[in-house]
Amino acid sequence: MSIEAPLPENAPEHWLRLALKNRSFLTGLLITALIAAMALISYVWTPYDVTDLIVADRMKTMSSEHLFGTDHFGRDIFSMIMVGARNSIAVAIVAVGVGMGIGVPLGCWAAARGGFVDEALMRFNDLIFAFPALLSAVMITAIFGPGAINAIIAIGIFNVPVFARVARAGALALWPREYVLAARAAGKGKALITLQHILPNIASMLLVQGTIQFALGILAEAGLSYLGLGAQPPMPSWGRMLFDAQTRMMVAPHLAIFPGLAIVITVLGLNLLGDGLRDVLDPRLRRER
């Protein structure tokens, strides 16, 4: 290999230094880490068992015993939020994974082949974008029945064109670059070039987009489970907790406040992390902010 792809503009130490200076990255990282930790801890420990219904204790307000109070079945809301975090994160991660796993190869393929393949992919994108996402999610869960898996499929499908677009745009910009042309001249196949030269250089873009889609995924999951189409009881989920809270809000506002705050804080954290990552990884964008 005579001509090497240039090293990504930022060597690891370089962007680590940038990252430590970036406030939104740090805040975002901290919040995300906290929520993730809560979700992980819930696997081994929660203050109370969320599958245990103690109806006699229903709708207790906040106390030292129940930090966020109890719900209409007497379950501890703090514990439910911990377990709910696990559900939200799992659904969003897998949905984004599905979107990336299908969308990125498609986008790279379209960029590499061009012509008909490219055109067909763009039209396929148009088609999916023409369906209001939530509406289609409702239809999908109507067919397969409500549940976390189907929420993942519904959210995942709408991530495919997003990643396909980002990957295609990034790849198209790279193909005319000298080092790519050189690799082609050296007789490398398109697939190999994509793997060795294109993907590493669009990785940062995909990471940023992934973080944003992750936040959107959490919102979408909450919306679906609010409509009763996401994770099903006894598995607690934030959206479902809000649905249950709605009719009881006048008597017990705490039922609605804490799950909502959990969603806002998580999404906020992820968005900050995404913004921060973009600043750190992409110096061209940094100039604009």
Added chain:
Amino acid sequence: MTAFILKRLGIGLATLVLASIVVFAVMEILPGDPAQLMLGLNATDDALQALRNQMGLNDPVLWRYFSWAGGMLVGDFGNSYTYSSPVIELIGERAIVSLPLAVISLLLSTLIAIPVGMFAAARRGRMADTSVMGVTQLGVAIPNFWFALLLIYVFAVWLRLVPAGGFPGWSGGIWPGVRSLLLPAVALALPQAAILARVTRSAMLEVLGEDYIRTARAKGMPRRVVLWRHALRNALIPVLTIMGLQFAFLLAGTIIIENVFYLPGLGRLVFQAITQRDLIVVEGVVMLLVASVVIVNLAVDLTYALVDPRLRARA
């Protein structure tokens, strides 16, 4: 230019045809028998069979697709299984709730977002900018249905200023109708406004960095004039794109918001129709929504071409 318009139109039409096939196929595999649902637990088999014949459910698949798709072309969306009235009438009755809702929230969101975005851009990097951007960051993170719940709690339950839900219809005058759409519109608009404000700000920043703006400033043009007349006009392209995308988002958002506020709009209609297996209503409403998204995107594309001749050439 004509070629560009024709190409866009063609793509729009192809999308609609494909979408109709997808929608129809999806409805075909939906489990559950509408006839059984209509007649309930004690229905006898021959009553069910009679009803299925009456509803045309026993016809061959292709026949049903073409009669449905063909009917739509002439404005006939078929008859609802559950309401037994024409789908187009149902859509009309619901659209007079959903459309005003979407329009009010789009207006609200635009009226808030553009000035806020410009304000932040003009004061880039200062306290005002940072705090505005902080608030929009929060706005983007708030799920609209939760925001709606909080609004209900404060303005309907606590202050009793507006109704907590339901829709009195337009027969009693404009105001009672608008009054009951206020909270839902705010709930839909604010998260959208947060996104739009961020886009406006960065589009403005990009434009403000361009040479001609600097020239205009250097020539002594007042700052305000530069901002509103020159910069905004050029920053509008990305803003319009986002607004086009948001339209689709608002339409879908009505599904959740109409459920929170019990508004008899299109979103609730389609949601109910899915659970009641009123397939023909679902098909009709989804196609209508898809069509409106396609049309809005087409309009946005064409507006681009008008605003920016370079894009015309590229197509």
Added chain:
Amino acid sequence: MKMWKSVLAATVIALSASAAHAARTDLVLGVVLEPPHLDPTAGAAAAIDEVVYANVFEGLTRIGSGGEVLPALAKSWEISDDGKTYTFHLQDGVKFHDGSDLTSEDVVFSLDRARADDSTNAQKALFAAISSVEAVDATTVKVTLNSPQGSFLYNMGWGDAVIVAPETADGNKENPVGTGPFKFANWAKGSSITIEKNPDYWGEAVALDKAEFRIIPDAAAAIPALLSGDVQAFANMPAGDALAQIQADSRFEVVIGSTEGETILSTNNKKAPFDNLKVRQAIAHALNREEIIAGNGSGLGTPIGSHFSPGNAAYVDLTGTYPFDPDKAKALLAEAGFPDGFNATIKLPPPPYARDGGQVVASQLRNVGINLEIVPVEWADWLDQVFKNKDYDLTIVSHTEPNDIGIYARKDYYFQYDNPDFDAVIAELDVSSDEAKRTELYQKAQRILAEDAVNGFMFQLPKVGVWDAKLEGMWANSPVQATDLTGVHWED
């Protein structure tokens, strides 16, 4: 000027006094479900009857507020000695809302239409005993049965058996034309249905000029609508946990009545291990009815021990048959060969009593070792999977049809219950018209079901009636799925 002012003041006072004096004649009622259409003879939805029964449409007989059979379009009838022939004498001067006269031909048409081969009547079984319907003269109808049927007069009082006119029958879904004291005025889909006084009504005129049924599906919307006065009555309010707040408000009257809704943990009696009596008994012992009721929002509901409404005169309290006793439940499971319990699924349709109640039930059964997987289903899927194809272990549903204990004798019913002794009781019930005998048979039937622990019998769905304290004449109980407004009026 001063004078003018005082005249004005006096007028205002006089006007407002007279306004206060003449009682209100309009009413807005909240209903939870929107009817799919308004023809009670072509759909099972209770929401249809809740609007039109007794108000817009009438049958030969009607069901009164206590569940009794009253004369309606038939002012009287004779029953032949063999119990197979009913001769109905129709009221005079009855007109349909389109101005045409009611004749015996309309009755023949309505009953023949309901039992025809291509009938789409949801309760075709009500008419199964009829062998022929003849018009004797303009106001006399003779109905001949295949065999005597004790409940025939009651059946004719169902909403599915109302009398319609041949000219308008096909349009009733959209524009119902009946003989009732109210006629249909307007339907704003998704929002409200309005009926207004029928000036040409044959019977006693109603006090209300106009009644609007506003569709309010949930507590979140119902409570503010009631508090703000937009809606003045709910025959059955989805108040949930906010009920206490309304009860404390003197502007409203809250009447907790009973419905015909037996809320049960339906069990697939032919599927292992539920075909084992010991397993079903164990489930019965594992259920804590008080906790299930408390977990269901308002905390209301009457515990039941069999499939029978506590509001009915023939009711026996059988809740003690298998009292709450988790240890006994575990012992029974061990005896049945499941010392470590087993796994099963529970399919839950959308109403809160099922979705919320199901979580409590699952938690209670887990305590005795039965692990339930919760599967939420839409009504369409419930009908398809559970009701039609019997593909289920357990499910929760409220059987709201009145007096429906006979479903346990149906061979193909989704409980898959099969007990010849029970069938014999129901068969005997079908041919007995003596009240004492019927009561005895009903009680016997209840006992058999309770002892066989056919289903987990949980509670009778409450009817949470909430209305303006000045409104009189609303029904406390709902022996039929109806909102009978014929006696409703405002107090001064």
